[in-house]
Amino acid sequence: MQQATHNRRAELKRQTKETTIDVQVVLDGQGRYDIKSGIGFLDHMLELWTRHSLMDVTLKARGDTQVDCHHTTEDVGIVLGLAIKQALGDKRGIARYGHALVPMDEALVLVALDCSGRGLLSWSVNFSDEKLGTLATASIREWFHAFALNSGVTLHVRQLAGGNSHHSAEAAFKGCARALRQAIAIDERQKEAIPSTKGTL
Numbered sequence: 001m002q003q004a005t006h007n008r009r010a011e012l013k014r015q016t017k018e019t020t021i022d023v024q025v026v027l028d029g030q031g032r033y034d035i036k037s038g039i040g041f042l043d044h045m046l047e048l049w050t051r052h053s054l055m056d057v058t059l060k061a062r063g064d065t066q067v068d069c070h071h072t073t074e075d076v077g078i079v080l081g082l083a084i085k086q087a088l089g090d091k092r093g094i095a096r097y098g099h100a101l102v103p104m105d106e107a108l109v110l111v112a113l114d115c116s117g118r119g120l121l122s123w124s125v126n127f128s129d130e131k132l133g134t135l136a137t138a139s140i141r142e143w144f145h146a147f148a149l150n151s152g153v154t155l156h157v158r159q160l161a162g163g164n165s166h167h168s169a170e171a172a173f174k175g176c177a178r179a180l181r182q183a184i185a186i187d188e189r190q191k192e193a194i195p196s197t198k199g200t201l
């Protein structure tokens with residue numbers, strides 16, 4: 001299911017009866033993306049997530065979107081989470097924590113995360129619309145949940161102000177990206193150390 005980790009990058013393929021997903025992630029990238037999930041709104045979110053994280057991400061997914069977008073959205077979260085976990089390796093030298101407070105017009109979302117090795121999602125975001133394009137807004141939480149659990153990131157997402165669902169979703173993905181960018185950055189003051197008193201993350 002997975003291969004190779006050199007210079008903070010990972011390449012993964014995951015195939016189930018519901019989805020086939022190929023992903024490449026470069027942590028120290030430039031925010032370049034080539035994303036084709038088969039779900040337009042999810043592509044839009046993952047493109048801005050990549051852009052603001054300064055990773056490079058290539059993702060191709062073929063899923064049973066004729067059923068609905070749930071399986072593909074969740075599985076894309078799983079695969080991206082696994083890829084980032086693999087690319088981080090033993091997490092030597094990383095800042096570890098990150099946070100961001102991101103407005104998008106009237107929407108305001110706070111994201112705080114810890115590359116702890118203990119995947120957890122604490123989610124408080126409400127969407128006024130049931131769907132954004134073909135994507136059920138309920139599936140957005142499933143993406144974050146799958147991503148947190150499989151990356152081993154403790155991830156808190158709090159909507160402080162909302163209104164338009166598109167804006168709230170965008171603020172959540174951008175907040176996640178900005179927080180992740182901080183957390184996975186190499187801390188020059190301790191670039192050979194694992195940032196934990198336990199000695200492992």
Ligand SMILES: [Mn+2]
Pocket residue numbers: 044166170
């Ligand atoms: Mn938009």
